[in-house]
Amino acid sequence: MATHDLLYEGKAKKVWGTAEPHEVAMEFKDDATAQNGLKRGQILDKGRVNARVTALLFDYLGTEGLPTHFIRQLDERTLLVRRLGMIPLEVIVRNVVAGSLHARTGILEGTELSAPLVEIYYKNDALGDPLFNDEHVAMMDAASPEELSRMKDMARSVNRHLQSFFLARRLILVDFKLEFGKIGSELILGDEITPDTCRLWDADTKKKLDKDRFRQDLGGVEDAYHEVLRRVEL
Numbered sequence: 418m419a420t421h422d423l424l425y426e427g428k429a430k431k432v433w434g435t436a437e438p439h440e441v442a443m444e445f446k447d448d449a450t451a452q453n454g455l456k457r458g459q460i461l462d463k464g465r466v467n468a469r470v471t472a473l474l475f476d477y478l479g480t481e482g483l484p485t486h487f488i489r490q491l492d493e494r495t496l497l498v499r500r501l502g503m504i505p506l507e508v509i510v511r512n513v514v515a516g517s518l519h520a521r522t523g524i525l526e527g528t529e530l531s532a533p534l535v536e537i538y539y540k541n542d543a544l545g546d547p548l549f550n551d552e553h554v555a556m557m558d559a560a561s562p563e564e565l566s567r568m569k570d571m572a573r574s575v576n577r578h579l580q581s582f583f584l585a586r587r588l589i590l591v592d593f594k595l596e597f598g599k600i601g602s603e604l605i606l607g608d609e610i611t612p613d614t615c616r617l618w619d620a621d622t623k624k625k626l627d628k629d630r631f632r633q634d635l636g637g638v639e640d641a642y643h644e645v646l647r648r649v650e651l
């Protein structure tokens with residue numbers, strides 16, 4: 418399928434227009450960044466892995482009744498998706514303490530939470546994506562209270578489905594980030610779900626199989642991404 422103009426280029430993806438105004442093509446890049454862009458690099462074959470992982474996970478969530486923007490895979494690293502009006506929030510769900518939750522609370526990495534924790538961040542690179550509460554969301558008019566509540570409910574539902582999907586493949590879903598958009602008044606899951614946007618640990622060894630290997634210079638980054646794809650394809 419011929420793509421048209423480059424509509425947007427982010428740190429890990431390019432979004433292209435298509436002949437159909439309600440659809441866009443999302444191309445996954447090998448580029449990787451961390452620390453809000455301070456650390457930059459490439460992860461060989463990441464674009465292909467992330468496109469495939471997102472396609473398979475969104476296909477699974479779709480069959481479970483969760484609306485996503487995914488239509489079909491166009492080529493190795495490109496997905497055709499519905500064009501959404503994006504909500505400028507990141508919804509993070511956590512099952513196990515890691516990353517910024519460890520940094521903010523001092524609770525030991527690896528501590529299991531008694532219930533999933535849902536957090537909202539404001540998508541703004543210049544501000545470093547700050548943590549927002551419901552009142553900040555309302556003040557900034559980033560989403561209505563009803564939309565925020567629905568996003569949190571959908572994020573909890575995605576978490577339940579993905580936790581069981583990954584556990585069946587001996588992977589622990591530590592935490593992950595979602596982005597939502599709208600078509601009319603309908604809220605739809607957008608963006609990606611990949612080892613860039615999830616923390617995934619091997620259930621038996623607790624080995625990190627996600628972007629933390631890049632963030633923390635742990636080595637074996639490409640192998641970890643390939644291992645996640647192998648298990649998601651099972």
Ligand code: TMP
Nearest residue numbers: 515516517518592593594613614615616
């Ligand atoms: P954090 O511990 O750094 O807040 O990250 C929590 C999860 O969200 C982790 O799986 C990585 C993901 N994430 C993104 O995908 N994009 C982001 O901009 C941030 C801050 C986190």
